[in-house]
Amino acid sequence: MKSAQEGEKRSPGRRSARESLLTQERVLAEAERHFARHGYAGTSVRELGMALGIAGSSVLHHVGSKRKLYAEVLRRIAVSIAPVLGHIDRGVPAEAMRQLAERLLIWSELNPHYVQILLREMMENPARIDEVHRWQLADFLQQALRFSKAVVGARGRKKGGIDPDMLLLVLLGSVSYFHVALTTFNAIRGGEARELRRRFLGTIEAMLQASLPVSDPGG
Helix, strand or coil: CCHHHHHHHHHHHHHHHHHHHHHHHHHHHHHHHHHHCCCCCCCHHHHHHHCCCCCHHHHHHHHHHHHHHHHHHHHHHHHHHHHHHHHCCCCCCHHHHHHHHHHHHHHHHHCHHHHHHHHHHHHHHHHHHHHHHHHHHHHHHHHHHHHHHHHHHHHHHHCCCCCCHHHHHHHHHHCCCCCCCHHHHHHHHHHCCHHHHHHHHHHHHHHHHCCCCCCCCCC
């Protein structure tokens, strides 16, 4: 039987492991804020350490390198956004794509830093095309493209020449830009943010209904 003294000797180790995990989580959370504000190139390990009150070497101890840290942030984003595509009824193309747009908007509202990081990633990515973290979000994009093709497919093309790939890009871009521009637009144009949100989704719905089938072709 192990003595109480032996158990006490192991407690600090267990606390140290917990503290290490907590510190790593703090580093990731702070990195998300910095990458959102300054992008990958504008974020330094030294600044992260200063914001956290720890040395830059301690940051590297927990994450390995800035590139690995950024890759982990993108991985977390990919995990976070993946459920957006789940359990959408694909029978009615216009309604299915409307649901996707609304879910993307809700996700954006819940994860504002992630949206900023993704927009910066799209702008900065060509300069880092050979870096491995470029592909962290590839799985989600491929799944989203397959979803759009499955929903729109030949049915959309027959009605209005809708390209499922381009439609997905339009929705992704529209939702992202609406989210980041809402505060500025609201200040200039006036009106309640909730009302502007309703009008935005209503416009997306009207556009989809004008270009895609609004009933189940197989129904």
